[in-house]
Amino acid sequence: MRVKLDRTMCDGFGLCARHAPEYFPLDDWGYASLHGDGNVAEADEPAVKRALLDCPVHAIIELRTRQTTSATGPPTDNVILRRE
Numbered sequence: 162m163r164v165k166l167d168r169t170m171c172d173g174f175g176l177c178a179r180h181a182p183e184y185f186p187l188d189d190w191g192y193a194s195l196h197g198d199g200n201v202a203e204a205d206e207p208a209v210k211r212a213l214l215d216c217p218v219h220a221i222i223e224l225r226t227r228q229t230t231s232a233t234g235p236p237t238d239n240v241i242l243r244r245e
C-alpha cells in the first residue's frame with residue numbers, strides 16, 4: 162500500500178494522527194504531514210486505511226500501481242488514485 166497526503170486539503174482534524182501517528186504526525190498548528198515516502202508496511206495497513214477512510218476532507222489518497230504492457234516497449238507502471 163502506498164499513500165499520499167494533500168496538505169493543502171488538510172483542515173487539522175487530527176483523526177489520521179490518532180489512527181496512524183507514525184505516518185501522520187501533526188505540526189505545531191495541528192496539521193498533518195506524511196512521514197516517509199508514503200510506502201506503508203503491511204502490518205500498518207489497517208491503521209493507515211482507517212486514517213484514510215476517517216479523514217473528513219479526503220486529504221489522504223491511496224496510490225495504486227499496476228503494470229501494463231506497452232505495444233512499443235517494456236511494461237510501464239501507471240499510477241491510479243483511488244479512495245476505498
